[in-house]
Amino acid sequence: MDQNKANGQEALEQVIAGIRPLDSAAVEAAARHLDQLTKPPGSLGRLEHVAKQLAGIHGEALPELGRKAVIVMAGDHGVCEEGISAFPAEVTPQMVMNFLHGGAAVNVLARQAGADVVCVDIGVNAELSHPDLRSRKIRRGTANMAKGPAMSRREAEAAVRVGIETVEELAAAGYRLFATGEMGIGNTTASSALLAVLGGADVASAAGRGTGIDDARLAHKQAVIRRSIEINRPDPADPMDVLTKVGGLEIAGLVGVILGAARCRCPVVIDGFISSAAALVATRLAPEAASYIIASHLSQEQGHERLLNEIGLVPMLRMDMRLGEGTGAVLAFSLVEASVRIMKEMATFADAGVSKSEEKKEGAGA
Template sequence: PDPKLLAKAQARLDCLTKPQGSLGRLEEVAARYVMMTGELKPAIPRGVVFTFAADHGVTKEGVSAYPREVTPQMVLNFLRGGAGVNVLARHAGVGVRVVDIGVDHDFGTLPDLISKKVMRGTRNLLVEPAMTRAEAEQSVLIGVELATQAAQEGIGLIGTGDMGIGNTTPSAAITAVMTGRPVSDVTGRGTGIDDAGHARKVAVIQQALDLHRPDRSDALDVLAKVGGLDIGGLVGLILGAAAARVPVVLDGFIAGAAALIAVGLQPRCREYLIASHRSVERGHAAIFDHLGVRPLLDLDLRLGEGTGACLGMSLVCAALKIYTEMATFGEAGVSEKA
């Protein structure tokens, strides 16, 4: 991205009938969108949220409040349009694409499901690496492919979504490794485990890190050993979108962990990230600090699926409408600052 475009976009924003800078973060988002895409007169983009679904072998260790079969059940709920992400995507005027990248269930043929299953869930990271390096790479390439395809279709805004019972455990493991923070500082309660469950989750992650010693300078190693297929898909989605100059709106904690890996693989993709919201999940703040991004919303969300991304995408579109639809001082015959 060319920083000169940021200044050019801000110059246009400063001609609009409002005190300079008075639309705050909406102006920032609009200017960044212009810089990311290189479009000085952007159209309001078509947006799509990709919700990657996968299972996690570590659920055997009792790290989640919900049973594993909820992953495929929720996939079916997404396809019927009854989940939170469907409702908020309709509200925001964006599409939802559901990707089976590793659910432990045979869905047969479902017309609206994007079937890209690498395997039926990861292995239990407490006792062995979650994935081989090749499996991790495959999950990333699926994400890259989907983003590239979307960009070719003219999708101008991509949101991240995820569904995988247990996936805050690999996300916390990744966050601990990539940010260097202690496990207990970045491990939260996911869908709502109690104190004993939380203590177990922290212990499981610590043991896994001690066992596998993932190498933070090799982000794919981290993804393979303590990550997940859903997270791998998101990593690729981010990389593919950035490569096509399509801005990516991150959902919550899982998306944040994927962003840490993506930035580890290719630091320049950071420029294409827009953080939709600050999740309740402990550890999310550490990700923002590390990435140097500031979320748009803080609504105590912790659902995932892409729900926060939808709200963020709506704000991005609002920002672009400000940029393109507002009258200038000259057009409106309004006097400027004295």
């Protein structure tokens, strides 16, 4: 085995081994505090679930979230040669520059949320230059997975490592809440293939319209995915093999973001279909990582709900969105922060002088 490959695999295994279960004592302390607040128990629903999850992640009942960032991984896909998208591949580098100039939807929503947009070129098929761009290119786009593996295993592992290192660097700078975003024309095709292999989904139910393709192109896209799986024969028992053969560089980068956030004991809010495909790979590599993930919204992409079910996640929002970029995840930042504010700012029954309801004793009459 190549020594660099062995070292890279060892590093990934070390990260996975470093992902610990949530702090159960902190979760219990948060639950007790929530039950003392001036409301019926459990009446704030998912906000209470997130509050307890954050407590377990940070190891304290009333955590400080710190700075917020949405990490947008950008990469191209060779499978675009097959005509599976309504947009040309040239849109990927053009949109990356739009992110860097602050003009995309994710920029607008991030400004509203008080979050920073961190854009990473992990595999764009163009040479890009901007002071705010993190240039971590593994290669100039994946190969056409309809003709062979999208990338080598070494490249996939290197891309995962980029995501891990990006989170580690940001965490060291005081960021404690992350969101996943992506840009890559053709990436719903790769994500659908990942769902079909790792989730055992039929391609017809896994692959949707992506950027808005018509019926004829959708049928062609599904045929391309089937051919890609048949040619590459990815092993569903080996998530890295599946990622290597039918995945994408930006998807691999997001796998690393999720693993890195879990290793750093930080919550990570995932966006839509592509981010959830990355989350599926990440949780197959490290099941404990699922405890650190918050699902932001349910995308219009038809396979998204199946992806979330495979991971065991429930989305907070249903907004009929399908843009990607991290837009849904950034919208959900306000809900995550709301759960913390409830814990810190809402009065307890004792503080407010409000009487708690008395549960009826067993056997007592009405």
